[in-house]
Amino acid sequence: MSISTNIYYEIVIIAFIIVYVLQYIGGFSINKFVEDNASYFRKLKEKDFEFYLKAKYGDAVDIDVYFNSRLKNAFIYSFAVMLLTLNNFNYLALLGVIGAFLVGYKIPYFRLKSYYKSHLHLIDTQLPYYLKNLEILIQHYTVPVALGKSLGDAPEIFQDGLHDLVEKINAGDSSIQPYMDFAKEYPVRDSMRMMRLLYRLGLGKQERKQEQLLTFSRDVSALQQKAREARYKARLDKMEAQTMKMLVCTGAGVMVILVLAIMETFSGF
Numbered sequence: 001m002s003i004s005t006n007i008y009y010e011i012v013i014i015a016f017i018i019v020y021v022l023q024y025i026g027g028f029s030i031n032k033f034v035e036d037n038a039s040y041f042r043k044l045k046e047k048d049f050e051f052y053l054k055a056k057y058g059d060a061v062d063i064d065v066y067f068n069s070r071l072k073n074a075f076i077y078s079f080a081v082m083l084l085t086l087n088n089f090n091y092l093a094l095l096g097v098i099g100a101f102l103v104g105y106k107i108p109y110f111r112l113k114s115y116y117k118s119h120l121h122l123i124d125t126q127l128p129y130y131l132k133n134l135e136i137l138i139q140h141y142t143v144p145v146a147l148g149k150s151l152g153d154a155p156e157i158f159q160d161g162l163h164d165l166v167e168k169i170n171a172g173d174s175s176i177q178p179y180m181d182f183a184k185e186y187p188v189r190d191s192m193r194m195m196r197l198l199y200r201l202g203l204g205k206q207e208r209k210q211e212q213l214l215t216f217s218r219d220v221s222a223l224q225q226k227a228r229e230a231r232y233k234a235r236l237d238k239m240e241a242q243t244m245k246m247l248v249c250t251g252a253g254v255m256v257i258l259v260l261a262i263m264e265t266f267s268g269f
Contacts, residue, residue, distance in 0.1 A: 041071055044105070052112035055119070066108075074104035119157075124188040126155045128223035131194060135217055143202030144169045161185045190223060 050063055057066075078101035085093035133153060137146035148166050151159070161182050168178035179195040197219060201212045 035068060042067075044071075046109055049109060049112070052109070052116050055116045056112055070105055070108050073108075074101045077101065077104035120188055122157055123186045123191075126157060127186065127188060127191065127194075128220060128226070130154055130158060131220045132224060134198075135213070135220055138201065138213060138216075143198060158186070190219070194219065194223070 045067060049067070053061055053063060053066060078097045081100040082093075082097045085096060130150070134146055134150050137149055140146075141149065144166070147162065147169070151162055151166065154162055165178050165182045168181070176196065176199045179199045180192070183191040183195040194216075197212075197216050201209070201216055
């Protein structure tokens with residue numbers, strides 16, 4: 001049974017007001033509802049959600065708070081859709097409510113995943129060139145000193161990680177851990193291996209430095225070549241996508257013109 005338009009809008013407005021008042025006075029709280037049922041909702045959490053979240057915000061991020069915020073927004077979206085379809089609530093409206101919940105819940109996850117992929121791509125293309133500049137400095141200075149001097153000219157994306165690396169080394173940590181921490185913060189192709197090479201280069205005796213530096217230089221050059229190939233492939237893929245889009249649009253336009261021409265021809269009879 002459908003409700004008249006005026007009464008329907010009045011019900012929707014009153015419902016929004018009631019929910020707002022209950023939230024304000026604490027009579028009903030979506031946050032409390034989510035927190036009380038957290039053990040059930042955690043089953044919805046993606047396996048790689050925490051990894052992507054820490055990749056963007058660091059280890060200090062409160063995972064539970066962020067996850068509860070996702071659930072809260074998802075419930076708000078689904079509740080809004082339910083109110084808007086209250087006038088003629090049926091199976092399609094129910095699917096819309098469920099869909100609104102899934103969209104509100106999944107969008108933050110997909111944003112985190114997209115950020116991680118674009119972030120890694122940027123690191124992957126810039127790391128070889130940073131290492132090449134570092135190689136030049138290592139020819140004249142020790143590895144810790146070269147790292148410190150590289151801070152000013154390093155790409156912005158590496159600034160925080162390099163600052164932490166240099167601080168740990170200057171604080172007296174002569175283990176490989178600071179280098180591994182940097183590699184974990186920027187987990188791209190060969191980053192672990194390059195940091196191990198850099199660490200061994202810093203430990204090596206002066207007479208072996210040239211030999212180790214040559215090995216480091218060869219690996220960096222190989223990474224640069226891979227980065228160039230990746231950029232070239234990305235440009236080709238972009239050009240192919242644009243060409244395909246142009247062909248599809250042109251084809252669709254031609255089809256529309258043909259259909260209109262045929263309709264005009266038959267209308268003349």
